[in-house]
Amino acid sequence: MSRKSTGRRGTKTSSRKKVGQSSPSRFLKSVIAAALTSFGLATAWLHPQGLNWQSLEPFLVSLGWPTVVQQDSAPVPAAIDGYVQTSFAQCPQFFPGSRPVVPMAYAQRELCFSAFAILHSGQTKTPVFVVQRLNRQQIQSAKGVKRTDRFYAEGRLPQAERAELNDYRGSGFSRGHMAPAGDMASAQSMAQSFSLANMVPQNQAHNAGPWNKIEADTRKYVARAAGNVYVFTGPVYARRAASIGSSQVAVPSHLFKLVYDASTRRSWVHWQANQASTRVSPPISYEEFVRRTGLHLLPDSSLKTLG
Template identity: 25%
Template sequence: MPQRKMLQLCTRALLLLLPCFGAPASGETSSNFSQCLDFFYNETPPTGIGATGYQPICQRYKNQYRFASLYHRQRRAPLYSAYVLSPSDGKRPKASWMHEPQLAFSHASPEMKPFRIPEDQNVIESQAVLLDYKNSNYTKGHLNPSMHQRTKEDREATFTLTNIVPQRAGSNSGPWNRLENKVLRTFRAFCNSSMYVITGAVPYLSGARRINGRVSVPEYVWSAYCCPAYSDDLPEAVKPFFPTYAAVGRNDRDSGDEIVPVNVKTRASTRGYGVRRMSLETLEGILKQRLALKIGLFHEQCQ
């Protein structure tokens, strides 16, 4: 084969390998999740989300991938985090809060790093920092909760602000915490395979809320799981929860009732922060309406 023709064929093959959103970046923040596809069912990330404004992050800690997050640079908050549920074998760690160096410097270390005091100005400009949450009246709400991770290192890795959204305490320590525990019990009792979980946030439709004028506050948080192999003898009451199920939680007690109704029977501290459980299809319909994105969370609906 002539050398020129061979060069053309090699160039064409190389172009076919490039990610669809543009040229690859070095390190763990890039234009796709190619380095951490194991955290998605059938190694397929959610579909229907364009590249504009979003930064895929393969969350790396102590030289190992721990989970994946899709981060919105302008909102300084993740749209979602994806992980494989693995029940904790220890207590919540006393971990240092961390940041993603590569959001600030494209050629920085691929490892998440603890914040320094005072915080680096390049880090401040590129992502949420600890000062954003100080005196904000919001807690640091994990999308990938430490209780859903087995090892100490996996649990520590969840303490990065690229996995965090501003969440009201009434939600974080109330109905949303109970949902996380319910998903854990469901996994232990009935799931015979890996359980793939994606948890995310829905910003306000209008009148965007931000803490410190920087970090987007979600009106709702949501979560969905996929368990492709489960018990053959599921109780009738449990069958609707397999192979997929989902939920949406209120993060604003003054929001309307159209997505999550208010439960007036709950105690005052958590009233208005209820959680509505629903099918995967219902959740995807809500996300399509609120985010103007036709999102498919799991490959072929986890079938």
């Protein structure tokens, strides 16, 4: 009896010490959790994809917490016979019909935002394409939205597959929007448009000149269109592309902007060399664009082409 009684007392004493030792730790975790939650809520609206929980993981793990985010949280499209069939299950509204089929490449991931969607390449650290659905009302609303210029690295992409702010610093290239900030009809979509997942290294003179005119002309067309206009924008690379920064963000040789009017079923593609000497040139046909790139972005059989 005495041994059993001593054992129980020993167990209770040990338990009390354990509780007493762990209480500060639990309190600290609670305080940190509350702080992180408050921080997350405060920043999520301004930069919904910009909050990088990965940078907090080593500290949280040291406190005994599990990993808070999976690095490869963006969906990966399915590969078929050398091509990729995208799905964009979370944002099908940005597409005029069947989802794009594109050549298969390393680490392609689908990202949905409030006003556009991106197929991102972890190889180039830039978009394969960015797609928007625009209409007259959105263009009118966008005129009243203030530009923010707050660039951020895309937190949903693994660090090894994304561009970082330092990659562009001192590179001589501008951070060229694929979905233009000038198209954004809300403060939230404006903030999201500054994700580096929406950028390519672009020649500064081309970005500020001919490319800016193409973006403005596209908005003018949408403002006159009867219904929805779908716009796909993206980079094209030479076989041996130059790169910038420690992340080796690829520099495109050309940029494209494909405009598709769903009401008239007309399409055209602006094809621009990423150079200071480039001027606005006549658009090419969708068929020629597919031949040059292998990107099947539209439901091909429904199209009437310009020029």
